[in-house]
Every structure is written in C-alpha cells, then in structure tokens.
Amino acid sequence: MAASPRRCALSASSLKACRTMPEARLAASGSVRIIGRMSGWIIVSAVLVGLAAALFLLNLSRQVPPAGWPVLLAGAGDLRAIMARDGLAPRFCAGLLGGGALGLASVVLQQVLRNPLAEPGTLGIFAGAKCAIAASIIWAPGLLALGWDLPALAGGIGVAAIVLLLSARSDFAPTTVTLIGLIASLAFGALGTMLVLTHFDALSDLYIWEAGSLIQNGWGTVLALALKLGLVSLAILLLMRPLSAMQIEGAEQLGVRTSLVRGATILAAVGLSALVASTVGLISFLGLASAAIARGAGARRLPARLVAAPLIAAGLLALTDQALLALAGGIEIPAGITVMLLSVPLLLWMLQRAPAGTSALAMAAEPMRLQLGTASAFIGLGAALVVSFALAATFGPGPDGWQFAQGVLFAELSIWRLPRITAACCAGAMLAMAGSLLQRLTRNEMASPELLGISSGTALMLLVATLFLPGLDRYGTAALSCLACLAILACVLWLGRRSAFAPDHLLLIGAGLGALLASLLSILLVIGDPRILRVIGWLSGSTYSVDAAEARAIALATASALLLPLPLLRWIGLMQLGEPVGRSLGVPIAGARLAVVLVVAVLTGVATLFVGPLSFVGLMAPHLARLLGIRTALAEIYGSALVGAVLMILADWAGRTIAFPWQIPAGLIATGLGGAYFIVASWKR
Structure with missing residues (x-):
C-alpha cells in the first residue's frame, strides 16, 4: 500500500528534526555554559555587594532608626545623625571606591605583564608610597598642601619602575616580577620604618594609615577620590582595545604600539593604587584576591574581568569593613589588615597551582669572583x-x-x-x-x-x-x-x-x-x-x-x-x-x-x-x-x-x-x- 502524502511529509519532517536534534542540544548546552560563565561572576559580585549594603543598612539603623533616615537627607539631626551621615555613609562609599580601584588596577597589571600574581602590593607600589609620604612629612611638608596624592604617586611609580626594570630581562616572568616586588617591599618598608623610628612624633599617624583605615570625616575626601578615580578609569577603558590586541602574536605589525600601551597602562594602574593608598591607606592583596575570584567565577575575557574584579573587590572591602563595624564592639580594626589576612592564603593557593618555571633568579649565573684564594x-x-x-x-x-x-x-x-x-x-x-x-x-x-x-x-x-x-x-x-x-x-x-x-x-x-x-x-x-x-x-x-x-x-x-x-x-x-x-x-x-x-x-x-x-x-x-x-x-x-x-x-x-x-x-x-x-x-x- 502506498504511503499517503501526509505520512510522507510527517516522516520527512520527523527525519529532519531527528537530524537537527543533536545540533540543537549542542547549541543549547553551549548556551547554558556561556550563560553560566556570564552569570557566575555576576552572581558573586551581586552577593558581595548586596551583603555589604545589607550590613551598611544594619549599622546605619543602629545609629539612626529607619524612621529618622529622611532627616539625614535633609542635612539636620543630632550628633548620631551627623555621625551616620558624615562618617558611616562616606566610609561605605570609600570602601566601594577603594576596592573597585584596586581590583581594576590588578586586572590591568596582570593583563599588561601577563602575570597572574601581579597586583599593587606584590609590585612594591604601596611600600614606595609609604616612604615618599613619610619623607614628605619630614623634609618637604609643603608638598602635602594639596593632599598626599603627589608624593604617594611619585613613590609608587619609582618603586614600580625599579621592579619592572629588573624584571625586563626575564621577559616579566610571573614569579620573577613578584619576587622582586616583594623584596622591594621589604627593603623600602625597612626604610619607612627607619623614618618612623627616628621621627616618631611626626609620623605617628602613619600607623593607622598603613593599616588601611576607611574612617571618614565628611564627603569631601570621598567626592575628590571619586573624581580622580573616574578620570584614571576612563583612561584605562580607552586603552582596553589595544590591551586586548597585545595578546595577539605580532601585535606590533597590526599597528599596536605595545611599549607605549604598556607604559601608559602601568602608569594608570600605579595612579589608581597611589590614589587609594593616599586616601585610605595600604590595602595589599585585595586586587589579587578579586582578580582570582573573577577568573574562577567565569570572567575569562578582558572586558568581563575589567567589570568583575572591581565589583568583587569593592564588595570584599566594603563587606569586610562593615562586618568589622558590626562585630568589633566599638574597637576600630582597620579593614586593610583583615583583607590581607584573607588574601594571603589565596596567594599561597595560587602559587601551588601556578606552573613552576625557571626564573632568572633561581638559575642566576655565578658572580665574578675576586679570586683571593681561600687562605687569603x-x-x-x-x-x-x-x-x-x-x-x-x-x-x-x-x-x-x-x-x-x-x-x-x-x-x-x-x-x-x-x-x-x-x-x-x-x-x-x-x-x-x-x-x-x-x-x-x-x-x-x-x-x-x-x-x-x-x-x-x-x-x-x-x-x-x-x-x-x-x-x-x-x-x-x-x-x-x-x-x-x-x-x-x-x-x-x-x-x-x-x-x-x-x-x-x-x-x-x-x-x-x-x-x-x-x-x-x-x-x-x-x-x-x-x-x-x-x-x-x-x-x-x-x-x-x-x-x-x-x-x-x-x-x-x-x-x-x-x-x-x-x-x-x-x-x-x-x-x-x-x-x-x-x-x-x-x-x-x-x-x-x-x-x-x-x-x-x-x-x-x-x-x-x-x-x-x-x-x-x-x-x-x-x-x-x-x-x-x-x-x-x-x-x-x-x-x-x-x-x-x-x-x-x-x-x-x-x-x-x-x-x-x-x-x-x-x-x-x-x-x-x-x-x-x-x-x-x-x-x-
């Protein structure tokens, strides 16, 4: 019996559907994976920032009940309202701004140096900023008339230049750059400690600043920091396209001036770090932690990391600071110290996962000897x-x-x-x-x-x-x-x-x-x-x-x-x-x-x-x-x-x-x- 045209048509459509079903399933599974990778870092960022905001509202309600929050916006109120409006609120914003800037600086440094361990703390930028600020307070206080930004920037750039100059011969090998940066941090940290010991009265405030405190006494510092960070971040975003192109072999033949892009990008990253250091103090390893979490949450490409790492770092710093406020019982514990305690174990974990390469330091040639002889x-x-x-x-x-x-x-x-x-x-x-x-x-x-x-x-x-x-x-x-x-x-x-x-x-x-x-x-x-x-x-x-x-x-x-x-x-x-x-x-x-x-x-x-x-x-x-x-x-x-x-x-x-x-x-x-x-x-x- 001959098949009816309708049955033949159904069979043909069913056969076509069967043939295309594996492709559809493959496309669907690929879409799920892409959505998962995209949503992973978004979820992590949202959770961190959301928890930080929730703790901020909790701390705010302890000082001013929710019914009195309109008074804060009106600019009036008692002493507790003033402390909440001009102390707690700008402190929360400073945590978000500082963490976001350090996360962005770390992603940029890791991209331009091709080094997953690069961040402001491991490159000696913070140690240079501390020495420069201490020296300015002692010998050139006039430089601080407009704030600590200029000496912090000069010190950070100086130490970063030394680290990168010494690492250039190893083609900026990850462990070599980080090792030299850590040694530079120790050396310049010792120099800063010498200045503190010999001029303790003049530099006593550096202890709190060095610990990374987010304490604020108004909105002026936060607004100025937001403006400066915005300008530097805009410059980094304008460099995003050549930064991505630098990862391609033969980028210079495509018209990318790699040396100029690398120098400008490093300068911008150092600027971000120095601005944060001059305002809220030294917060090491936060950028390293945020960049690692962003990669682990699925932010693989540079545009995604440029968004994910700053959000995660902002959430981490603000969350840590607000949690300390809620749990410390009135004792002021700088958030920068706590963040370091949480971030250094991450550095150790990353070192275990990083490939063991032969750095220029580990296999350095023997130095020239004077050949005096053992007896002499x-x-x-x-x-x-x-x-x-x-x-x-x-x-x-x-x-x-x-x-x-x-x-x-x-x-x-x-x-x-x-x-x-x-x-x-x-x-x-x-x-x-x-x-x-x-x-x-x-x-x-x-x-x-x-x-x-x-x-x-x-x-x-x-x-x-x-x-x-x-x-x-x-x-x-x-x-x-x-x-x-x-x-x-x-x-x-x-x-x-x-x-x-x-x-x-x-x-x-x-x-x-x-x-x-x-x-x-x-x-x-x-x-x-x-x-x-x-x-x-x-x-x-x-x-x-x-x-x-x-x-x-x-x-x-x-x-x-x-x-x-x-x-x-x-x-x-x-x-x-x-x-x-x-x-x-x-x-x-x-x-x-x-x-x-x-x-x-x-x-x-x-x-x-x-x-x-x-x-x-x-x-x-x-x-x-x-x-x-x-x-x-x-x-x-x-x-x-x-x-x-x-x-x-x-x-x-x-x-x-x-x-x-x-x-x-x-x-x-x-x-x-x-x-x-x-x-x-x-x-x-």
Missing part, C-alpha cells in the same frame, strides 16, 4: 672582624663629638656596648651559616632564612610567648622559637610540593607567610596592647636589651653551632650533585634534608631571638664569601659566618651612630643593605 680570604675576613669589633667598641659620637673611647670612658661604655656587639656578631654568624646551608640544600643562591619564612616563625612564637606565656624566660622562648622555625619551614616545603619544590615558589610562599605575620602584628598595634611594644622593638632587629649574661649565652650557643655542620658535610657535598647521584652514593636523601633543616632551624631560631627577623645577612653573606673565591662547602659555611659577623657588627654600629642620639635597629640597617644588594645582584643577572 680567611685572613682578610679575620682581620676585618677584629677591626670592626674594635671600631664598634671604641669609636662613636658623644657629647664632645666623635672620639675613641679610652681608659675610664671605655670601661664605662663597654658595659653597654660589648654585650650588644657580641650579640650582633654571633647572630650574624649563625644567620650566615643558615643561609649558606639553605642555598646549598636548595641549590638556589637566592634562598635565605628570612625569605623562606623561618624568621617569621620565630617572631610569631615570641608574640605568643609575650601575650600568653609571660613567665617564660628567654631560654624557654628560644627553645619554642626553634620548634616554630621547624614548623614554618615544614609548612613552606609542604605548600611547595606541588611545584616540585621550585626555589622561586618556595621564596614567594615564605614571603607570603611573612606578610601574614605582619598583618597579625598590625592588628595588635592598632588595638594598642601595651605588651606589643616589646615585640615591635624586637621585630626591628634591636640589640638594645641584650645584657652581659645573654651575650655570654649567645656566644656559647654560637661556639656550639660552629660544630653542627661538620657531620653533614659529606651529605651536603653529594646532594649538590643531584638526588639520583646522591642516592646512588648512599646518601639518605630524606634524612639528610631533615638534618640540614633541623640545623638551619636551630641557627635561625637562636639568632633571630636576639636580633629580630628583619635581616638579609643570610642572603648576602654566602654571596660575598663566594665573591672572595671561597668555594668548598666547609670553607663557604665558615667564611659566610665571618662575613655575617662583620656585617651585623657594622650594622649595629651604624644604627648607634648615624642618627645619634637616636638609635636605628641593626636589623633595619641590614634589611636596607640587603634589599639594595638584592636589587644590584638582580640587575647584574
């Missing part, structure tokens, strides 16, 4: 140690000017000078030995106890002992500090296992842990706990409180520490050949590494207990020893100890004399010199 180098170092010790003990400024102390005057001064000189000498020797052991263990000439976060463990343990174990003596604290060093280093190695313990990743993880410690200390400083004053002085690398008994103790500890590397020399030498070769020659790799780590933890814990964590002696001393031609493991370890002792003695002497009668902690002097040395070494490579 040790003779020269021994003479330098004697001369520096004698200089520090006898020569210095006094009421009658610079003079050499002799006779009765020397006897009177030696009671104060000799213990701290001995402590500086011994601590420098132990830190240098620890640095040499770490550099040989990791086969990375940029490794040091400070950069691996070991000193941060000592600082944290001292803080815990000061607050919760007030009856613990210094020797008990030293034992706990050694355990803390070991725990921190184990944490660093555990976090770095995903990258096969890549040296650059380990250094960045250690720097991130140091930033966490700084956040905890800043919270206690802002709260005003009087017990923290002792910790703050110690963290600056001070030898002020060392007495004769403690000097004898650290001298005895150093004499014992000189014997610790001897049983490890064979293992250290064989591990330099690589793990397979060392294992084939009978070296227990795991046990050998653990033994070296234990020695490093003990050396660093005891030394840091006396001079604080702010010292780059562990980085510089092995370099200088190799510069003198000392090459073998045993000679380098003890040569580094001599170099470290001389450096710390000179740093302590300089801290006592260059700003007499005020004193600058030796750790700050060593940190400034270490940062400068790191920059010079990076430039030579």
Whole structure:
C-alpha cells in the first residue's frame, strides 16, 4: 500500500528534526555554559555587594532608626545623625571606591605583564608610597598642601619602575616580577620604618594609615577620590582595545604600539593604587584576591574581568569593613589588615597551582669572583672582624663629638656596648651559616632564612610567648622559637610540593607567610596592647636589651653551632650533585634534608631571638664569601659566618651612630643593605 502524502511529509519532517536534534542540544548546552560563565561572576559580585549594603543598612539603623533616615537627607539631626551621615555613609562609599580601584588596577597589571600574581602590593607600589609620604612629612611638608596624592604617586611609580626594570630581562616572568616586588617591599618598608623610628612624633599617624583605615570625616575626601578615580578609569577603558590586541602574536605589525600601551597602562594602574593608598591607606592583596575570584567565577575575557574584579573587590572591602563595624564592639580594626589576612592564603593557593618555571633568579649565573684564594680570604675576613669589633667598641659620637673611647670612658661604655656587639656578631654568624646551608640544600643562591619564612616563625612564637606565656624566660622562648622555625619551614616545603619544590615558589610562599605575620602584628598595634611594644622593638632587629649574661649565652650557643655542620658535610657535598647521584652514593636523601633543616632551624631560631627577623645577612653573606673565591662547602659555611659577623657588627654600629642620639635597629640597617644588594645582584643577572 502506498504511503499517503501526509505520512510522507510527517516522516520527512520527523527525519529532519531527528537530524537537527543533536545540533540543537549542542547549541543549547553551549548556551547554558556561556550563560553560566556570564552569570557566575555576576552572581558573586551581586552577593558581595548586596551583603555589604545589607550590613551598611544594619549599622546605619543602629545609629539612626529607619524612621529618622529622611532627616539625614535633609542635612539636620543630632550628633548620631551627623555621625551616620558624615562618617558611616562616606566610609561605605570609600570602601566601594577603594576596592573597585584596586581590583581594576590588578586586572590591568596582570593583563599588561601577563602575570597572574601581579597586583599593587606584590609590585612594591604601596611600600614606595609609604616612604615618599613619610619623607614628605619630614623634609618637604609643603608638598602635602594639596593632599598626599603627589608624593604617594611619585613613590609608587619609582618603586614600580625599579621592579619592572629588573624584571625586563626575564621577559616579566610571573614569579620573577613578584619576587622582586616583594623584596622591594621589604627593603623600602625597612626604610619607612627607619623614618618612623627616628621621627616618631611626626609620623605617628602613619600607623593607622598603613593599616588601611576607611574612617571618614565628611564627603569631601570621598567626592575628590571619586573624581580622580573616574578620570584614571576612563583612561584605562580607552586603552582596553589595544590591551586586548597585545595578546595577539605580532601585535606590533597590526599597528599596536605595545611599549607605549604598556607604559601608559602601568602608569594608570600605579595612579589608581597611589590614589587609594593616599586616601585610605595600604590595602595589599585585595586586587589579587578579586582578580582570582573573577577568573574562577567565569570572567575569562578582558572586558568581563575589567567589570568583575572591581565589583568583587569593592564588595570584599566594603563587606569586610562593615562586618568589622558590626562585630568589633566599638574597637576600630582597620579593614586593610583583615583583607590581607584573607588574601594571603589565596596567594599561597595560587602559587601551588601556578606552573613552576625557571626564573632568572633561581638559575642566576655565578658572580665574578675576586679570586683571593681561600687562605687569603680567611685572613682578610679575620682581620676585618677584629677591626670592626674594635671600631664598634671604641669609636662613636658623644657629647664632645666623635672620639675613641679610652681608659675610664671605655670601661664605662663597654658595659653597654660589648654585650650588644657580641650579640650582633654571633647572630650574624649563625644567620650566615643558615643561609649558606639553605642555598646549598636548595641549590638556589637566592634562598635565605628570612625569605623562606623561618624568621617569621620565630617572631610569631615570641608574640605568643609575650601575650600568653609571660613567665617564660628567654631560654624557654628560644627553645619554642626553634620548634616554630621547624614548623614554618615544614609548612613552606609542604605548600611547595606541588611545584616540585621550585626555589622561586618556595621564596614567594615564605614571603607570603611573612606578610601574614605582619598583618597579625598590625592588628595588635592598632588595638594598642601595651605588651606589643616589646615585640615591635624586637621585630626591628634591636640589640638594645641584650645584657652581659645573654651575650655570654649567645656566644656559647654560637661556639656550639660552629660544630653542627661538620657531620653533614659529606651529605651536603653529594646532594649538590643531584638526588639520583646522591642516592646512588648512599646518601639518605630524606634524612639528610631533615638534618640540614633541623640545623638551619636551630641557627635561625637562636639568632633571630636576639636580633629580630628583619635581616638579609643570610642572603648576602654566602654571596660575598663566594665573591672572595671561597668555594668548598666547609670553607663557604665558615667564611659566610665571618662575613655575617662583620656585617651585623657594622650594622649595629651604624644604627648607634648615624642618627645619634637616636638609635636605628641593626636589623633595619641590614634589611636596607640587603634589599639594595638584592636589587644590584638582580640587575647584574
């Protein structure tokens, strides 16, 4: 029986539908995925901003009931209404503006540098802004007539230029840029701390500002900030098209002037960061967190990230600030500190996911050596140690000017000078030995106890002992500090296992842990706990409180520490050949590494207990020893100890004399010199 025309038509239409059904399903699933990616960051942004707005309304209702809100708009009311209108409301807007600007700056920096770890805090922009503002307050207050914007911008641009100049030779490799930026932050942060210690009365307001406070006393500052940020953001939006084109190979052949676009974009991003820093203070890692959340929520393309990251950052900062207002019970905790506490773990997580590349720093070539020979180098170092010790003990400024102390005057001064000189000498020797052991263990000439976060463990343990174990003596604290060093280093190695313990990743993880410690200390400083004053002085690398008994103790500890590397020399030498070769020659790799780590933890814990964590002696001393031609493991370890002792003695002497009668902690002097040395070494490579 022949099929009817209607049935044939239905069959044809059904066949066509069946053929097109997979394509339709594919298109539908693709549309769902696109909508999901688009709506993911929109939902996250809306939730964060919505929660921040809800908390703002809650805090507002606590001060002024909703029935009285029309009075706020009318410009009248009692004291609580004035505080709500001119304090709480502009504070909420400042959080939105500041967070949005930092999120936008981070996206732009990550795009132009092709670096997922780039943000104002990791590039040293905030540290430069702090130093410039402090210097302007002290020596050029006239520059602040129109606000802190100009010096903050100049300082941020200056440090960012240094970081990018040193990173250019590695083609702006992500870990290289971030590592140099973090070291620049430490060096310029030490310089800023020196200025604060020597001009405390003039710079006391910088503590609150440095913590990132959103406190406002009216709408003038917020409106001015909104206008400035709007102009800079408009310039960035005009550069969006060439920024997107820069990611294409051969962009210059298409007419894109990449160098000009890169320079203009970085300048705009630094401008955004400096404007926020000058208004609400230093808020590090917020931009990094917002950009990472935006990418994770589906904002893959540049236009989407330029919208998503600022919204997420604005919501995070405003939400954190309003939550602190609601929960702190009247205690003012700056939001910038809390944001850093939440953001640094994200940095550590990103480092575990980032590919382990070979940075220019990790595989830097050996520097030129003076080739003095081992014997000549040790003779020269021994003479330098004697001369520096004698200089520090006898020569210095006094009421009658610079003079050499002799006779009765020397006897009177030696009671104060000799213990701290001995402590500086011994601590420098132990830190240098620890640095040499770490550099040989990791086969990375940029490794040091400070950069691996070991000193941060000592600082944290001292803080815990000061607050919760007030009856613990210094020797008990030293034992706990050694355990803390070991725990921190184990944490660093555990976090770095995903990258096969890549040296650059380990250094960045250690720097991130140091930033966490700084956040905890800043919270206690802002709260005003009087017990923290002792910790703050110690963290600056001070030898002020060392007495004769403690000097004898650290001298005895150093004499014992000189014997610790001897049983490890064979293992250290064989591990330099690589793990397979060392294992084939009978070296227990795991046990050998653990033994070296234990020695490093003990050396660093005891030394840091006396001079604080702010010292780059562990980085510089092995370099200088190799510069003198000392090459073998045993000679380098003890040569580094001599170099470290001389450096710390000179740093302590300089801290006592260059700003007499005020004193600058030796750790700050060593940190400034270490940062400068790191920059010079990076430039030579």
